[in-house]
Amino acid sequence: MAKNETDQNMTSEVDDIVEDEIGIEVLVGDAMADGDPETVLRIIDDLHYADVADLLERLSREERGQFIDVVRDQFDPEVLAELDDTVRDEVVGHLGVREVASALSELDSDDAVEVLEEMDEAQQRAVLDHIPDEERTLIEESLSYPDDSAGRLMQREIVTVPSHWNVGQCIDFVRRIAEEDEGRLPSVFYDIFAIDARHHPAGSIALSKLMSARRQVPVTEIMDEDMHEIDVYTDQEDVAFLFRQRDLVSAPVVDRNGRLVGAITIDDVVDVIHEEHEEDIMRMGGVIEDDLYEAAISTTRARFSWLSVNLLTAILASVVIGFFDATIEQIVALAVLMPIVASMGGNAGTQSLTVTVRALATKELTGSNAYRVISKEVIVGCFNGVIFAVLSGLVAWVWFESVELGAVIAAAMVINMIVAGFSGAAIPIVLDRMGIDPAIASTVVLTTMTDVIGFFAFLSLAALVLI
Amino acid sequence: MAKNETDQNMTSEVDDIVEDEIGIEVLVGDAMADGDPETVLRIIDDLHYADVADLLERLSREERGQFIDVVRDQFDPEVLAELDDTVRDEVVGHLGVREVASALSELDSDDAVEVLEEMDEAQQRAVLDHIPDEERTLIEESLSYPDDSAGRLMQREIVTVPSHWNVGQCIDFVRRIAEEDEGRLPSVFYDIFAIDARHHPAGSIALSKLMSARRQVPVTEIMDEDMHEIDVYTDQEDVAFLFRQRDLVSAPVVDRNGRLVGAITIDDVVDVIHEEHEEDIMRMGGVIEDDLYEAAISTTRARFSWLSVNLLTAILASVVIGFFDATIEQIVALAVLMPIVASMGGNAGTQSLTVTVRALATKELTGSNAYRVISKEVIVGCFNGVIFAVLSGLVAWVWFESVELGAVIAAAMVINMIVAGFSGAAIPIVLDRMGIDPAIASTVVLTTMTDVIGFFAFLSLAALVLI
Numbered sequence: 023m024a025k026n027e028t029d030q031n032m033t034s035e036v037d038d039i040v041e042d043e044i045g046i047e048v049l050v051g052d053a054m055a056d057g058d059p060e061t062v063l064r065i066i067d068d069l070h071y072a073d074v075a076d077l078l079e080r081l082s083r084e085e086r087g088q089f090i091d092v093v094r095d096q097f098d099p100e101v102l103a104e105l106d107d108t109v110r111d112e113v114v115g116h117l118g119v120r121e122v123a124s125a126l127s128e129l130d131s132d133d134a135v136e137v138l139e140e141m142d143e144a145q146q147r148a149v150l151d152h153i154p155d156e157e158r159t160l161i162e163e164s165l166s167y168p169d170d171s172a173g174r175l176m177q178r179e180i181v182t183v184p185s186h187w188n189v190g191q192c193i194d195f196v197r198r199i200a201e202e203d204e205g206r207l208p209s210v211f212y213d214i215f216a217i218d219a220r221h222h223p224a225g226s227i228a229l230s231k232l233m234s235a236r237r238q239v240p241v242t243e244i245m246d247e248d249m250h251e252i253d254v255y256t257d258q259e260d261v262a263f264l265f266r267q268r269d270l271v272s273a274p275v276v277d278r279n280g281r282l283v284g285a286i287t288i289d290d291v292v293d294v295i296h297e298e299h300e301e302d303i304m305r306m307g308g309v310i311e312d313d314l315y316e317a318a319i320s321t322t323r324a325r326f327s328w329l330s331v332n333l334l335t336a337i338l339a340s341v342v343i344g345f346f347d348a349t350i351e352q353i354v355a356l357a358v359l360m361p362i363v364a365s366m367g368g369n370a371g372t373q374s375l376t377v378t379v380r381a382l383a384t385k386e387l388t389g390s391n392a393y394r395v396i397s398k399e400v401i402v403g404c405f406n407g408v409i410f411a412v413l414s415g416l417v418a419w420v421w422f423e424s425v426e427l428g429a430v431i432a433a434a435m436v437i438n439m440i441v442a443g444f445s446g447a448a449i450p451i452v453l454d455r456m457g458i459d460p461a462i463a464s465t466v467v468l469t470t471m472t473d474v475i476g477f478f479a480f481l482s483l484a485a486l487v488l489i
Numbered sequence: 490m491a492k493n494e495t496d497q498n499m500t501s502e503v504d505d506i507v508e509d510e511i512g513i514e515v516l517v518g519d520a521m522a523d524g525d526p527e528t529v530l531r532i533i534d535d536l537h538y539a540d541v542a543d544l545l546e547r548l549s550r551e552e553r554g555q556f557i558d559v560v561r562d563q564f565d566p567e568v569l570a571e572l573d574d575t576v577r578d579e580v581v582g583h584l585g586v587r588e589v590a591s592a593l594s595e596l597d598s599d600d601a602v603e604v605l606e607e608m609d610e611a612q613q614r615a616v617l618d619h620i621p622d623e624e625r626t627l628i629e630e631s632l633s634y635p636d637d638s639a640g641r642l643m644q645r646e647i648v649t650v651p652s653h654w655n656v657g658q659c660i661d662f663v664r665r666i667a668e669e670d671e672g673r674l675p676s677v678f679y680d681i682f683a684i685d686a687r688h689h690p691a692g693s694i695a696l697s698k699l700m701s702a703r704r705q706v707p708v709t710e711i712m713d714e715d716m717h718e719i720d721v722y723t724d725q726e727d728v729a730f731l732f733r734q735r736d737l738v739s740a741p742v743v744d745r746n747g748r749l750v751g752a753i754t755i756d757d758v759v760d761v762i763h764e765e766h767e768e769d770i771m772r773m774g775g776v777i778e779d780d781l782y783e784a785a786i787s788t789t790r791a792r793f794s795w796l797s798v799n800l801l802t803a804i805l806a807s808v809v810i811g812f813f814d815a816t817i818e819q820i821v822a823l824a825v826l827m828p829i830v831a832s833m834g835g836n837a838g839t840q841s842l843t844v845t846v847r848a849l850a851t852k853e854l855t856g857s858n859a860y861r862v863i864s865k866e867v868i869v870g871c872f873n874g875v876i877f878a879v880l881s882g883l884v885a886w887v888w889f890e891s892v893e894l895g896a897v898i899a900a901a902m903v904i905n906m907i908v909a910g911f912s913g914a915a916i917p918i919v920l921d922r923m924g925i926d927p928a929i930a931s932t933v934v935l936t937t938m939t940d941v942i943g944f945f946a947f948l949s950l951a952a953l954v955l956i
Binding site (some may be wrong): 309417 | 496512515537539540543546547549597657660664666667673674675677678685690695696697699700701702732733734735736738755756758759760762763766767769770771773774775776779780781784785788789792793795796797799800803804806807810811814817819821822824825826827828829831832833836837839841842843844847848851853854855857858861862865868869872876877881884887936944
């Protein structure tokens, strides 16, 4: 890889990365349009594999095909692991089974698994058949674990030493493997693991500790016995929580018999953290899955279900309004003002909901403080309810020159804001207890609640007081 | 630290962590109520510092004070760095200046800075005055860099070696520091840095590479020259992007003269990733900052500003409805149906907005694909617009027995869904170009748009066609 030429006159390297790519994408597109593969190869020669992946994602469908044909012989296997699923699917199709298999053989097993698990079964089988036996066995074992489990996330290449060794023996051992068979070492590692006779992990040894100790020190003296073994079936979300909670960089993975089978490293966990966050954000916005690179038609289909749920709840709110059509006919100002009450409730509720959903996701909210969180949100709802009752009451009074109308909207506002605070906190907690993902279902339940209560409180009070 | 006793009968370790804490919180609360400090100390003796921090967060205000008094003499400094800001403020107040200063002296400089930067100036000064000179100078230097910069994030304790050394010299050097003055080593490290005569970084040397090479190999042979130096003024968000993009575990930080001043490690970056995600989620939900541990009154104040912006936009929508009061008076069904159009637009727009805001945050959306993203969202808006036009048109037709009313709502629905798709993608992109955080401002602009257009399209078409 070429040394960054802007080194002396350093601006933010990140801006360079992003700006370079904008330029590069255009350059690559132009070069391909001109039928000039040499230029394309020269450009990508300097790029980090993650940047090649980004470049591929930004190219159009047709350009991607041309690009693959040009770089086929020099395709960096690492690029595959970095691609978005939709784009990777296309790239894999273009590369062909043989090329993909040989690319995957060069990757660490966890990266190979990441690519393979997204393929359909036939394609996965075809690719696996072209991967050398030894590597394939490791990959197939990982694939036998459930989706999103620690078994899928771990790499099989780890360094293990008997727990009765000393520091010098460990260092010599690592040097010998590095010389004899580098493929057995992970591409980077931060710990090695001491195991007992039954292949159970006895402790993890941070390389910085190994470095700092004299050769004759026994590993038992510098190893960390409290090393957070992860069961191979643990969900990746729990793995991420553990890493963050304990500031881990790597952790051993054990099978059901307690035998050490692999290790999970922080770089994979960072990806999991991103995935989980993405899921949360997307679901709260009513999107099932990030669909940035999907075609318009499949995006339409994916978003349809959420919108149709929303149509039903909107009709429900309309039915509530329908009860009061006679009242609205007499006082049309009610139709003008009613969205204010519903909308303020929806927004205040969304605030409570956001804080609560997030606290559930980070496990800051558990059984023991749920009551405290809900009551706080109710109190905040009261406070803001009173403030906005006064404000909206004044607006209604001045606008329609009716104190009574002002009083009605004020009363409805207080009611709806309290309901919003309560529901915003309680709905996600209840959904979570019921085993339903609070991020995906809370919003729709909440807005139904605040719309229905908002319209009903306002219109029924009006019917009582004003007519 | 005690070895986990559930080792043999291993369930998910994470469940253990969370469940333990629920139990522990109650146990600790009870023990304090009984005036039994020994039990409290015995319980927390087995806990990881991150769990002690969680425990503190879950205790009530009064219990926190009692707890600090009990553990004062055995207070683990690492706990401070793990606490939520609001809770930490309280704990720091309880501990007192001297205890806090002595705790901070024991932490790596980056963790000490994290605690200090949240204090007000007088308190910061007071604590700094009690920290030993050498450590204080390092901390003060870090604090002189802007908030959220790489300079605040980096740790000053790094291992540097001249680039003309060989592997054996490096290992001996690390061993010597470890024996003579362990405080000069970071508590864990993954790389050491080779520097030239001007103290500029020449390359980073992964410990796993150092381990695997023979003693006589020169470091220039195993060091990575393309090591992504980070300018000390780089924003932490860009640092996080760089780490994720390049799968980094640590990176050197250089000052404006290119001299190596520190290193950033992945554990700090994971915290930044969480912070940034939290900010995005909170802002999209109309919450300025996570306020889970804030008192109700300050939460009310913080959320008030967002709600008052929302009140203004809701009034704007009401004004639009007000233009058509005569029409509504004649056909009250319009008041019943109008929220459907507005709400569907709002939800479809939020879907587009969520995907776009997220793509901007992950830098997947840049100048070159903005146009493609917007046009795709418009097409999706068209498709879903037509589908929901038919559905809502049928509902209106059947409900109010009027084909014309059905046609009006259908037409308004198509218009509003297209506007929603366009605005959902375009608003965040435009805000981002203007240097405004798209996560915070997009939602309010979008819902104003879809409300106003939704009501206006529906009511004005009704006024034209039906009257």
